[in-house]
Amino acid sequence: MSQPNTRHNSTPGSERLTAMLERMLLIRRTEEQLGADSRAGELPGNVHLCAGQEAIAVGVCNHLSDSDYVGSTHRGHGHFLAKGGSVRSLIAEVHAKSTGACGGLGGSMHVTDLSKGMIGANGIVGGGIGLAAGAALSAQVAGEGQVAVAFFGDGASSQGILPEVFNIAVLWKLPLILVCEYNGYSEFSASSTVNAGEIADRARAFGIPTDVIDGNDVEAVWTSAAIAIERARKGEGPSFIEAKTYRLRGHLEAEDGFLQAPYRSEEEIDQWRARDPIPQLVKRLTEMSAMSDADFEILEAKVAAEVKDALQFANDSEPPEMERVLSSVFVDQLP
Amino acid sequence: MAKMRLTQAINAAYFEEMERNERIVLFGEDVEVSMFGDTRGLHAKFGSNRIRNTPISESAMTGMAVGAAMAGTPAICHLMFSNFALTGFDGIANQAAKLRLMTGGQARLPVTFVAAIGAGTSTGAQHSDTPYPMFMNLGGINIAVPATPADAKGLMKSALRGFNPTIFLLPRVRGATSGEVSEDPDFLVPYGKASVMQEGSDITIVAIGSCVHHAIRAAKALAEDGISVELIDPRTLVPLDTDTIVASVRKTGRLVVVDEARDRCSAASHIAAVVGDEAFSSLKASIKRVTSPNIPMPYAPALERALLPDPDKIVAAARLTLAS
Structure with missing residues (x-):
């Protein structure tokens, strides 16, 4: 039977929270840069930004090491950075440069760093769920205590692969943490119009320990993930976390250029802006007397310098050569 | 062995x-x-x-x-x-x-x-x-x-x-x-290397998968009429050993490709296109494809048999090619 997660007593503590704030801020400022680049027409493809959802990626990945796996989505910049990917390789990739994470061959929707266990953003909604479950199988066979996390949205919850993976993960007790970033929209359609019932109930139906949390509260995410990841490492099988959040930007940055009418109200967006996970975390740290205004300014400056350096790095880098393409299709075999 | x-x-x-x-x-x-x-x-x-x-x-x-x-x-x-x-x-x-x-x-x-x-x-x-x-x-x-x-x-x-x-x-x-x-633990067959199952000089037959066995029988039937068939099994379709196929057609000047897939955009049509590009001047006749028609397969055994490639169809295609 499904058991609710018992609340974890441990909390991240101010030092860890500060580190998580820095990572969340890095994701936000990096994406603001990429959003600006996109709107200025400086990017060849589209970008799907995760602004507003950073606490989930960071709160979960804070528990993971490079040998653990993360399968991501088309909205994967945050997962990439949260899992330890570098800002330089991210920005260079989205700018289609040879120094990018994937040599400029993947783009925003495919940022991957296998050396960090980031098995990739994925352009197919739900695609990362199967890959992460496979990585969990690999971890189980290897028997070294690794875990795999599948991040996906409420949109991907409508893909058949999710209940298929629920079923197999329970039967095989896979070390898999399924994290639904419930941002209320399936691309341009409100979740209420495309998802029947509660998504968490679907996981419960398979007997998966399930937790529904405030995804904009990094402490809540961290605590819930701690329980789920511990369970996976101990060989006790999969967990499901539904983290309620909101996408502060559109489905993709270019959408204002082709949509005839807004599909979300300004009022709704403003309500969620007031729950932005980053100012909430700053407030929490201030209350804990762990961060002053001056400390925050120093952090902002540090992150801004990192993004500026990465952008310069991307601008100074060369685009990929065709040879790189031909050598990247097969191992030791030309296409 | x-x-x-x-x-x-x-x-x-x-x-x-x-x-x-x-x-x-x-x-x-x-x-x-x-x-x-x-x-x-x-x-x-x-x-x-x-x-x-x-x-x-x-x-x-x-x-x-x-x-x-x-x-x-x-x-x-x-x-x-x-x-x-x-x-x-x-x-x-x-x-x-x-x-x-x-x-x-x-x-x-x-x-x-x-x-x-x-x-x-x-x-x-x-x-x-x-x-x-x-x-x-x-x-x-x-x-x-x-x-x-x-x-x-x-x-x-x-x-x-x-x-x-x-x-x-x-x-x-x-x-x-x-x-x-082979029982050799390191017996491997490389990808992208076709198998020339039988050398010949009059016509090249390229056959894939189960069609190879139909082609062997067709080649025997043609041999009885003094026709020498070079029979090639690509073994892998990606990578595809087009060099071996093209070299064979340059020698024989004639090609029949046998493929159980539906004809439209089949492996056979791809191979025919490559040979048309690379061995055009060697061809003595148009390339023939023996494939399945562009329809789903029916259940009734007689209809299924009628639609699939078989030795007789390969022989007929070969004779058409040899006649021109």
Whole structure:
């Protein structure tokens, strides 16, 4: 039977929270840069930004090491950075440069760093769920205590692969943490119009320990993930976390250029802006007397310098050569 | 050398390579029972950690096989009938075939999808396809279509030792085909190297999978009339050994391609196009294709037989070519 997660007593503590704030801020400022680049027409493809959802990626990945796996989505910049990917390789990739994470061959929707266990953003909604479950199988066979996390949205919850993976993960007790970033929209359609019932109930139906949390509260995410990841490492099988959040930007940055009418109200967006996970975390740290205004300014400056350096790095880098393409299709075999 | 059936040869390849590399896992529907016999005995030998029966969930199976491979665990994903690969096509077409390129060459993808192809036993249109033409168009996945037990073993062993995604297609009606197979543990058949099964000078016949056996019979019939056939089995469709085929047509000047896939955009039509490009001036007659018509396969045995390539159709195509 499904058991609710018992609340974890441990909390991240101010030092860890500060580190998580820095990572969340890095994701936000990096994406603001990429959003600006996109709107200025400086990017060849589209970008799907995760602004507003950073606490989930960071709160979960804070528990993971490079040998653990993360399968991501088309909205994967945050997962990439949260899992330890570098800002330089991210920005260079989205700018289609040879120094990018994937040599400029993947783009925003495919940022991957296998050396960090980031098995990739994925352009197919739900695609990362199967890959992460496979990585969990690999971890189980290897028997070294690794875990795999599948991040996906409420949109991907409508893909058949999710209940298929629920079923197999329970039967095989896979070390898999399924994290639904419930941002209320399936691309341009409100979740209420495309998802029947509660998504968490679907996981419960398979007997998966399930937790529904405030995804904009990094402490809540961290605590819930701690329980789920511990369970996976101990060989006790999969967990499901539904983290309620909101996408502060559109489905993709270019959408204002082709949509005839807004599909979300300004009022709704403003309500969620007031729950932005980053100012909430700053407030929490201030209350804990762990961060002053001056400390925050120093952090902002540090992150801004990192993004500026990465952008310069991307601008100074060369685009990929065709040879790189031909050598990247097969191992030791030309296409 | 040992005499064995094609499915037994694949089984031997699994045993040898899973003993050699203890990271390899195999999963699929009913692999413990093993409908075709190719996975028989593996569970008893390698246990539940490495040999797993799956639910009937092809989307998850193909995606998980790719994820496991990306994470360093070579995976054999047994899909039973190739039509079921279409149910799990995302893992094959969007993930396996694309991820190495999309990751800038970071990902190594030692994943082998195994499925049976072909009609001929009245299994109806949803269990009778020969879908490699659409797999050939995916861009980044190897395709093996062995016709003999020896090639089946050697091609499977190569796939399991390599780091590239592979679709291994078993010609279903030929599972019981018997032949001599090497017992050398390092017996491998390379990808992209066609097998010239018979040398000849009057006409080249290229045949794929189960059609190779029809072509052997056709070649015998033609030999009785003094016609010398060069018979080529490509063995792998990706990579495709076009050099061997083109060189043969330059010698014979005539080509018949035999392929059980539907004619439209078939392997046969691709091979004909390549030969038309590269050996045009050597051709003494137009290239003939013996393929299946562009319709789903009916159930009734007589209709099924009438639609599939057979030795008589190959002989007829060859005679047409030789007449011009």
